[in-house]
Amino acid sequence: MTQKSPAHTPERKRGSGVQYVYKVLRDEILDLTLAPGSPIDEIMLSERLSMSRTPIREALVRLASEGLVTALPNRSTVVSSIDFLNLHTFFDAMTLMYRVTTRLAAENHTPADLELMSHWHQEYAKAVAAEDALAMIATNREFHATIATAGRNPYYEGLCHRLLDEGRRLLRLYYYSFEDRVPYRYVQEHADMIAAIEARDVARSDALAQAHADQIVEQIQTMIARDRRQHVAL
Numbered sequence: 001m002t003q004k005s006p007a008h009t010p011e012r013k014r015g016s017g018v019q020y021v022y023k024v025l026r027d028e029i030l031d032l033t034l035a036p037g038s039p040i041d042e043i044m045l046s047e048r049l050s051m052s053r054t055p056i057r058e059a060l061v062r063l064a065s066e067g068l069v070t071a072l073p074n075r076s077t078v079v080s081s082i083d084f085l086n087l088h089t090f091f092d093a094m095t096l097m098y099r100v101t102t103r104l105a106a107e108n109h110t111p112a113d114l115e116l117m118s119h120w121h122q123e124y125a126k127a128v129a130a131e132d133a134l135a136m137i138a139t140n141r142e143f144h145a146t147i148a149t150a151g152r153n154p155y156y157e158g159l160c161h162r163l164l165d166e167g168r169r170l171l172r173l174y175y176y177s178f179e180d181r182v183p184y185r186y187v188q189e190h191a192d193m194i195a196a197i198e199a200r201d202v203a204r205s206d207a208l209a210q211a212h213a214d215q216i217v218e219q220i221q222t223m224i225a226r227d228r229r230q231h232v233a234l
Contacts, residue, residue: 017055036081095213102209104151106202113150121190128182133175177223
């Protein structure tokens with residue numbers, strides 16, 4: 001007599017459980033469903049996802065390496081806070097990163113780089129049309145990461161990846177400010193950057209990158225200031 005497995009469920013590939021938990025938590029953190037500072041209860045998460053705690057812990061280690069969760073001395077884990085008081089330093093670095101990587105891409109890109117930029121621009125446009133904020137965040141990251149790669153400077157590329165990853169929740173606030181209905185002119189900004197890079201117009205690439213960063217920073221700052229005013233008790 002053949003014995004059936006106790007759970008009657010297909011066997012997961014090794015490591016797939018970790019990837020699943022990682023994706024669920026990452027999406028909830030980026031979408032701000034899990035608010036900054038929220039505790040992550042491994043037991044409740046294990047029950048909710050029907051997982052053992054081992055893949056959950058491995059996924060938390062991966063999220064910690066990306067700065068999305070923080071392990072506390074008492075062995076508990078919380079969603080990492082957003083340092084609103086020092087946002088100006090992040091914005092300064094982000095603006096510089098946009099400018100220098102776009103300038104270098106105008107100088108050093110290859111046809112393959114342009115093809116990849118166009119691909120991610122099109123995917124971003126689809127995400128905007130679908131009002132899918134998580135897809136916007138993901139495709140925007142890949143678009144700017146591709147520009148950084150085209151610049152052929154691994155140090156700036158590394159900085160770009162770090163800032164893009166750290167800024168994902170801020171970008172979620174940016175999309176919230178539009179209620180996830182991003183004006184098409186901001187999609188067009190990506191197309192204009194590709195055109196300037198393709199033309200190897202370094203000065204225009206720089207100017208477009210500066211303007212692109214400036215409007216994102218201004219929109220986020222305006223939203224934060226507006227929310228603070230709404231919560232002032234009289």
